[in-house]
Amino acid sequence: MAREVTHDATGPTRIDPDDHDGDIYVCACGLSDNKPFCDGSHNGTADEEEGVRYKYENDDDEEPRHPIDAIEYADD
Numbered sequence: 001m002a003r004e005v006t007h008d009a010t011g012p013t014r015i016d017p018d019d020h021d022g023d024i025y026v027c028a029c030g031l032s033d034n035k036p037f038c039d040g041s042h043n044g045t046a047d048e049e050e051g052v053r054y055k056y057e058n059d060d061d062e063e064p065r066h067p068i069d070a071i072e073y074a075d076d
């Protein structure tokens with residue numbers, strides 16, 4: 001089974017669990033290869049245009065980001 005998930009965040013969520021350990025950065029953009037942790041991949045969203053919906057796919061190393069018109073759902 002496959003899922004399409006939409007993310008609006010362009011950076012991680014910082015968690016400060018206690019005074020002894022360092023901060024933890026959890027991926028909120030959906031692009032990290034090291035989930036649940038941020039790996040910096042959110043930097044690829046920096047030049048996204050306002051109002052444009054993008055789909056990121058790992059099948060194209062030169063252009064993993066594609067603008068799309070809308071998400072189309074198949075009937076059950």
Ligand code: FES
Nearest residue numbers: 011012027038042
């Ligand atoms: S927030 Fe997703 S990689 Fe940083």
